[in-house]
Amino acid sequence: MSLVEFRLFGEVEAVFRGAGLSLGHARQRCVLALLLVEVNRVVPVPALLDGVWGENLPDTARVTLRSYLSRLRAALAPAGVTITRAGAGYRLTAPARTVDLHAFRTLVAAARSAEDPLPLLEQALALWRGDEPFAGLTAPGLDGLRALLVQERRCVELDRVDLLLDRGRHNELLPELVTAAAAAPLDERRAGQLMLAQYRLGRQADALTHYAGLRTSLAEELGVDPSPRLRELYQRILIAAPELTPAARTAPAQLPAPPRLFTGRATELARLSGVLARGNAATVSAVGGMGGVGKTALVLHWAHANLAAFPDGQLHVDLHGFDPAAPPMAPAIALRGFLDALGVPATAVPVDEHAQAALYRSLVAGRRLLIVLDNARDSEQVLPLLPGSSMCTVVITSRHRLDGLLATHGVHPLPMDVLTEPDAKDLLVRFLGADRVAAEPQAVADLLDRCARLPLALGIVAARAATHPGFPLSALAEELREGGTRLDTLDSGELTANLRAVFATTYRALSPDAVTLAGLLALAPGPDLGLPAAAVLADVAESSARALLRELAALHLVQEQTPGRYRMHDLVRLYAAEHAGAADDALRRLLTHYQDLVEHFASPALLPEVGNLVAATTFAADQGWLSRLPALAGRVPRMLDAFGHYDAALDLARFILDIGDPDLAAEASFCLGLTHWRLGHTAQAITHYERALGHAKAAGDRLAEAEALNGLGLAHWRLSDFEQARAEHEEALTIGRDLDDAYTQGYAHLGAGYVSHWVEDYARALDHHWAACEIARAAGGIGSLEWQALNGVGLALVRLGRAEDGRQRLAESLDLSRAAGDPYTTVSNLFCLGFALQALGELTAAAEHHRRSLALASEIGEQLHQARTHHCLGTIHDQLGEHDRAASHHARARVFAEQLGLPADETSTRWAVEPPD
Numbered sequence: 005m006s007l008v009e010f011r012l013f014g015e016v017e018a019v020f021r022g023a024g025l026s027l028g029h030a031r032q033r034c035v036l037a038l039l040l041v042e043v044n045r046v047v048p049v050p051a052l053l054d055g056v057w058g059e060n061l062p063d064t065a066r067v068t069l070r071s072y073l074s075r076l077r078a079a080l081a082p083a084g085v086t087i088t089r090a091g092a093g094y095r096l097t098a099p100a101r102t103v104d105l106h107a108f109r110t111l112v113a114a115a116r117s118a119e120d121p122l123p124l125l126e127q128a129l130a131l132w133r134g135d136e137p138f139a140g141l142t143a144p145g146l147d148g149l150r151a152l153l154v155q156e157r158r159c160v161e162l163d164r165v166d167l168l169l170d171r172g173r174h175n176e177l178l179p180e181l182v183t184a185a186a187a188a189p190l191d192e193r194r195a196g197q198l199m200l201a202q203y204r205l206g207r208q209a210d211a212l213t214h215y216a217g218l219r220t221s222l223a224e225e226l227g228v229d230p231s232p233r234l235r236e237l238y239q240r241i242l243i244a245a246p247e248l249t250p251a252a253r254t255a256p257a258q259l260p261a262p263p264r265l266f267t268g269r270a271t272e273l274a275r276l277s278g279v280l281a282r283g284n285a286a287t288v289s290a291v292g293g294m295g296g297v298g299k300t301a302l303v304l305h306w307a308h309a310n311l312a313a314f315p316d317g318q319l320h321v322d323l324h325g326f327d328p329a330a331p332p333m334a335p336a337i338a339l340r341g342f343l344d345a346l347g348v349p350a351t352a353v354p355v356d357e358h359a360q361a362a363l364y365r366s367l368v369a370g371r372r373l374l375i376v377l378d379n380a381r382d383s384e385q386v387l388p389l390l391p392g393s394s395m396c397t398v399v400i401t402s403r404h405r406l407d408g409l410l411a412t413h414g415v416h417p418l419p420m421d422v423l424t425e426p427d428a429k430d431l432l433v434r435f436l437g438a439d440r441v442a443a444e445p446q447a448v449a450d451l452l453d454r455c456a457r458l459p460l461a462l463g464i465v466a467a468r469a470a471t472h473p474g475f476p477l478s479a480l481a482e483e484l485r486e487g488g489t490r491l492d493t494l495d496s497g498e499l500t501a502n503l504r505a506v507f508a509t510t511y512r513a514l515s516p517d518a519v520t521l522a523g524l525l526a527l528a529p530g531p532d533l534g535l536p537a538a539a540v541l542a543d544v545a546e547s548s549a550r551a552l553l554r555e556l557a558a559l560h561l562v563q564e565q566t567p568g569r570y571r572m573h574d575l576v577r578l579y580a581a582e583h584a585g586a587a588d589d590a591l592r593r594l595l596t597h598y599q600d601l602v603e604h605f606a607s608p609a610l611l612p613e614v615g616n617l618v619a620a621t622t623f624a625a626d627q628g629w630l631s632r633l634p635a636l637a638g639r640v641p642r643m644l645d646a647f648g649h650y651d652a653a654l655d656l657a658r659f660i661l662d663i664g665d666p667d668l669a670a671e672a673s674f675c676l677g678l679t680h681w682r683l684g685h686t687a688q689a690i691t692h693y694e695r696a697l698g699h700a701k702a703a704g705d706r707l708a709e710a711e712a713l714n715g716l717g718l719a720h721w722r723l724s725d726f727e728q729a730r731a732e733h734e735e736a737l738t739i740g741r742d743l744d745d746a747y748t749q750g751y752a753h754l755g756a757g758y759v760s761h762w763v764e765d766y767a768r769a770l771d772h773h774w775a776a777c778e779i780a781r782a783a784g785g786i787g788s789l790e791w792q793a794l795n796g797v798g799l800a801l802v803r804l805g806r807a808e809d810g811r812q813r814l815a816e817s818l819d820l821s822r823a824a825g826d827p828y829t830t831v832s833n834l835f836c837l838g839f840a841l842q843a844l845g846e847l848t849a850a851a852e853h854h855r856r857s858l859a860l861a862s863e864i865g866e867q868l869h870q871a872r873t874h875h876c877l878g879t880i881h882d883q884l885g886e887h888d889r890a891a892s893h894h895a896r897a898r899v900f901a902e903q904l905g906l907p908a909d910e911t912s913t914r915w916a917v918e919p920p921d
Contacts, residue, residue, distance in 0.1 A: 008083035010040050010103040013153075014133035015140055020083040027079055031056055032072040034143040039087065039096035040103050041149065048093040055145020104131045105153070112160055120370040120395055122167045125160055132157060165197050174201040185214070189221060192234045203241050203248060211241050255317035256345035259376065262308040263301040265434045265463075268427025272418060276306045279416050280313060280397055288390065288398040288413060290406045293420035294560035294573060295326060295506035296460030299401040300378055302420065307374055307399070314397070316371035319345060321389075325381030326403050326509040328502075332381040335388040339364055342375075342389070357388065365392040374399070381513070383408035403510055405558040421563075422457040422573070431459065435466035440477070450481035454490060456574040461494050461503055491578055507579040510559050517542075518555045523584025525562065525572055528594060529623040530616030532571040537616070540597040541590050569612060592629060595620045621659070650865070653679045670699035670708040677715050681722070682828060684867040684904050690719045710739035710748040717755040721762065722868070723905070730759045750779040750789045757796045761803070770800035791820035792829050799836050807843040814840055831861045831869050838876060851880050871900035 011017040016033045018025040027033050038055045039047055053065050062068070073094060077087050085098045100106040111128035115121035137153045138146045161184075168177055181198040188194055195218050199211040215230070215238045222228050230238070240248055272291075279289050291299045307318065321338045324330045336357045343353050343360065346367045354360050368375075368391045380386050380402040386409060390398060400406065400415075409415045423431065432448060433441050441448055455461035469480055483493045494503040511519060524541045525533060533541070539549035553570055556562045561580070562570045572580065598617040657675040660668050677692035693715040700708035717732035733756040740748030757772030773796030780790035794817035801810030818833035834857035841850035854873045861869040878893035 008080075008085060008098065008102055010043075010098070011133065012037060012040060012103065012105045012137050013108070013131060014137070016138055018080065018083070018085075025079050025083065028072070028075055030141055031143070032075060034138075034141050034146060035069065035072045036076055036096075037138055037141065037143075038145050039094065041105065043096055043098055043100055043103050043106060046090045046093040046095045051145070052094070056143050058144030105137070107131055109156075112156070115163075119393055122164065122171075122370075125164045125167070128160055129157070129164065162193050162197070169197060169200060172204075174204045177201055178205060189218070190225065192218070192231050196234050196237050199237060199241060200248065208241060208244065212238070215241075255315075256319055256373075257317055258320040258345055259307055259318045259374075260304060260320065262304050265431065266301055266305040267431040267434055268423055269298070269302050269305075269420075272302055272420060273306050273309075275416075275418055276303075276399070277310070280310065287394065287396065288400065288409070289416045289418050290409060291399065291401045291418045291420060292405050292560065293403070294458075294576065295403055295510050296458050296503060297420045297422060297560075298459040299420055301459070303376055303378070303399050303401055307376060310374075314372050314374040316373050318374040318376070320376040320378065322378045323380045323385055325379045325385065326506075326513070327379065328505040328509050332385060335385055336360065338377075338389055343367070361388045364389075368396055369393045370395060373397070377401070380404065380406065382406070403559055404513070405560070407558065423459060423462075425452060425457065428452050428455075428457040428459075428462060431462050432466055435463070435470055436477075440469075440473075444477040447477035447481045451477060451484070454481065454484035455494070458503075458573070458575055460506065461575060464494050464503070491575070491582070494575070503575060504579060507576065510561065511579075511583070513559060514561075515552075515555060517548075518552045519583065520585070521549070521552045522556055522561055522572075522580040524587055524590050525556075525570070526577045526580035527584050527587045527591065529591075529619035531619075532565065532569050532612065533616070534613065535568045535570075537594060537597055537613070538570065541594050543590065543593065588627075591620075591623070595624050595629065617656075650679050650683055666699070666703065670696045670703060670705060670712070673699055674708070674711055674715060677712075677719070681715065681719055683865055686719050686722050686905065690716065693719060706739050706743060707745060707748060710736040710743075710745070710752070713739075714748070714751045714755050717752075718758070721755065721759050724762070726759050726763050730756060733759065746779050746783040747786050747789075750776045750783075750786050750793070753779065754789065754793055754796065757793075757800075761796065761800060764803075766800045766803040770797060770804065773797040773800060788821070788824065788826050788829055791817040791824070791826065791833075794820070795829060795832050795836060798840065802836070802840045802843055807840050811837060811840040811844065827860060827864045828866065831857050831864070831866050834860065835869050835873050835876070838873070842876065842880065847880050847883060851877060854880070867900050867904055871897050871904065874900065 007021050009019045011019070016027065016037050018027055018036070027036055034056050035052060038052055049066070049069070052069060053061055056069070057065055073087055080087065085096065087094055087096050101110070108128045108131050111124045111131075115124035115128070118124055135154075137150050165177060165181070168174075177197075178201050181194070181201055185191070185194050185198045195214060199214055202208075202211040202214070215234070218234075219230050222230060229235075276289060276291075279287060291303055293299050311318070319342050321333070321341060323333045323338060325332050339357065339360045340353060342364055344350075346364070348363065348367070354363060370393060373391075373393075373396045375389070375391065375396055375398045377386055377389055377398065377400045380400050382402075382404050383406050386400055386406070390413065400409075405417070405419075406415065410417055422428070429441065429448060429452060432451065451462070451465055455465055465480055465484070469475060469477060484490050491504050511522075514522070521538070521542050525538070528537075528541055535546055535550055535553065538553060539546045542549055542552070544552075553562060553564075557564050557570070561576055562572050565571050598613055598620050601613050601617075653675060657672045657679070660672040661676075673692050673696035677689045677696060680686075680692060681689035693712050697709060697712035697716065700706075700712055713732045713736040717729045717736065720726075720729035720732065733752045737749060737752035737756065740746075740752055753772045753776035757769045757776065760766070760769035760772060773793045776793035777790055777797060780786045780793060794813050798810040798813035798817060801807070801813060803810075814833055814837045818830065818837065821829040821833055834853050838850045838853035838857060841847075841853060854877050857869060858873045858877070861867075861873065874893045874897035878890040878897065881887070881890035881893065
């Protein structure tokens with residue numbers, strides 16, 4: 005916003021930061037005025053000379069003009085305004101809006117095309133100070149312009165009065181009109197305005213007398229008669245024509261009472277108010293959500309809190325779009341109700357619906373109205389009820405998403421979900437009182453859960469509790485325990501407060517295929533469903549499934565929580581399950597689909613399907629449908645672990661153990677050990693690895709035995725029990741050679757390399773890690789073995805004084821681990837690269853690698869590398885002289901070491917770095 009203001013209406017002034025600037029004597033201010041009239045345009049020197057002096061141009065005029073311009077530059081410089089020479093003239097550069105003349109003309113031009121020009125015209129007139137521009141200045145270039153601007157102001161004043169008269173504000177205008185007519189006794193337009201105001205105020209005789217006096221004055225002074233327009237007004241006043249009386253502008257107040265126990269919804273209320281505050285042409289909001297979520301309550305609460313924003317009234321209609329007792333209302337009926345509320349007599353209502361809509365739009369144009377279209381069925385029902393006026397605010401509620409309106413009318417969507425847990429609890433408090441709610445916290449938690457925080461369901465339960473103050477809340481929660489009867493309990497006995505009735509009205513808007521899919525979705529195990537799974541479930545093409553899911557989502561029966569994944573609200577699921585047909589074949593297809601996907605698990609993107617597999621397999625176990633578990637047990641938990649999804653890996657491995665299949669026990673126990681090892685839970689890892697070893701020996705499975713030995717070796721290595729660890733890896737290596745199994749040999753070499761490294765036998769560590777790398781490459785890849793082995797090779801080379809060679813091997817490993825999406829080895833590579841760079845003396849680059857390693861290790865919960873990385877960062881900051889930062893990192897390294905059960909000096913001695921010579 006500019007801090008300078010130029011005033012040409014009244015005396016010529018320049019105000020900067022609230023204080024006037026010294027502009028010099030009258031002729032110098034004339035020069036400034038001429039430049040401001042053409043602000044940002046070049047004013048030729050001859051035009052300036054002629055404008056200031058006219059025919060009385062002195063010989064020294066050009067020299068004097070340059071002097072005036074120099075002084076004006078100095079006066080305006082503090083305000084950042086420049087006067088520059090441009091070609092044959094001068095240009096004053098400033099925002100045009102800072103000059104009142106240009107601001108006036110801009111506002112007037114905007115009013116000509118505005119739907120409601122009155123506010124703009126009043127802003128324009130408010131810029132005028134005094135009766136004329138350039139007051140006190142006499143100059144040939146300003147005199148003609150002064151008369152032109154006075155005429156422009158007069159036209160704007162007359163337009164303003166016409167608008168006010170159209171709005172029936174003749175009473176407040178009368179004193180102003182009497183004064184204006186006296187000042188311009190021959191002005192016919194002002195005379196007509198005064199006559200109309202007098203007539204409307206019951207002063208017909210005064211209006212006729214004023215006309216007679218004007219007619220005489222025109223004849224005597226100009227020799228003319230009044231204009232045809234004024235003569236017509238006189239005739240209409242003479243016969244008291246009814247059209248001269250303005251129609252009553254009714255201010256409707258149709259809003260129902262606000263909800264008494266409204267709770268929460270701060271975000272939604274703020275969004276509604278935000279749309280209102282913008283005040284642009286797009287002032288339509290569509291509040292959408294499932295039945296019973298509280299859309300109407302939200303809108304009514306907000307509307308009553310903002311009544312002052314709608315001085316011209318509020319229109320409201322319940323369109324019965326999803327009413328259990330009435331069909332959707334025809335738009336023509338809603339329009340007729342609005343016309344009645346706006347004061348249109350029944351005899352004046354057009355028969356044609358399009359004409360009714362046009363009349364409605366005309367009546368609301370230019371008025372600050374709130375229009376609430378509640379419970380809309382679809383976009384077609386709403387379209388005829390939308391005003392054309394940008395001054396109106398429209399709020400629509402619907403269970404339908406109204407995508408058509410969003411696409412064509414720029415409607416602001418406001419989706420509503422269930423209440424947050426605190427707000428849901430507060431709703432119960434408002435119904436039942438704080439003491440009763442506080443007395444049974446577990447029962448309250450159960451009620452919130454079993455009502456799924458849906459406001460209507462909570463209201464039904466709360467109303468039942470309120471009418472039976474002696475009932476314990478735990479008894480009501482118990483009634484809701486069983487899913488099969490929960491909807492029976494959520495019935496108040498009235499259609500408007502009956503959850504089944506609410507859902508049934510939504511269902512009536514569905515196609516038969518969408519109803520079928522909804523029932524299958526309700527029966528499908530798991531918290532959500534992807535598009536491919538939905539297509540398998542419904543036995544249709546994905547394109548058809550997508551269309552049906554969109555239909556369900558448009559009515560808020562499912563929510564697309566992330567792109568391509570759909571979930572169903574718990575209570576909707578119960579209702580949909582009641583209307584589902586036979587589903588065994590569909591559920592068998594779904595189980596097979598999950599097994600096919602997860603058996604070839606290769607991306608974290610498939611993680612949601614693993615959770616669904618667990619749910620589907622549990623369901624299948626109950627049905628006696630289990631199949632293909634060995635392949636799943638052998639691959640999936642390990643893949644989850646490799647991608648850092650430890651909770652999912654633990655859940656699936658425990659589930660497989662719970663199945664009780666002895667052939668799978670060793671594999672599942674090993675997976676539990678591996679995941680606990682990743683999480684730094686070394687003691688638990690050893691327990692599960694030992695169980696895996698026992699299961700493998702009992703089953704005579706030597707490969708599983710070797711795998712468990714390798715796991716134990718890694719765990720004992722972490723506990724610094726190096727001899728035990730070495731013996732376990734060597735035993736595993738012997739089994740691998742006996743069976744000619746590359747996987748077992750590779751990971752035995754890898755583990756033995758770690759042990760050798762930690763006992764500072766770096767040459768042997770290098771041999772073991774190269775052997776593991778070569779085995780992986782010869783086999784065409786064995787899981788993450790190649791890049792883990794390269795990591796060990798690189799680190800051993802650094803320890804052997806070949807830091808640059810080590811850095812290159814570590815960079816190769818990092819590229820491979822990142823490409824595979826292996827976060828664990830990526831963490832290690834980033835850390836080891838930082839260590840190598842420290843050894844090379846590149847401290848800034850080393851610190852950056854350590855920080856990246858630390859961030860990823862924190863993200864996946866890898867505490868060992870966090871301990872080591874904090875120590876190395878501490879060492880770097882010490883070398884840089886930043887001792888406070890160094891101490892902070894060293895302290896955090898000790899904390900992690902203690903949590904892992906490592907020796908106190910583990911990180912400080914193991915990862916000491918000698919700087920290069």
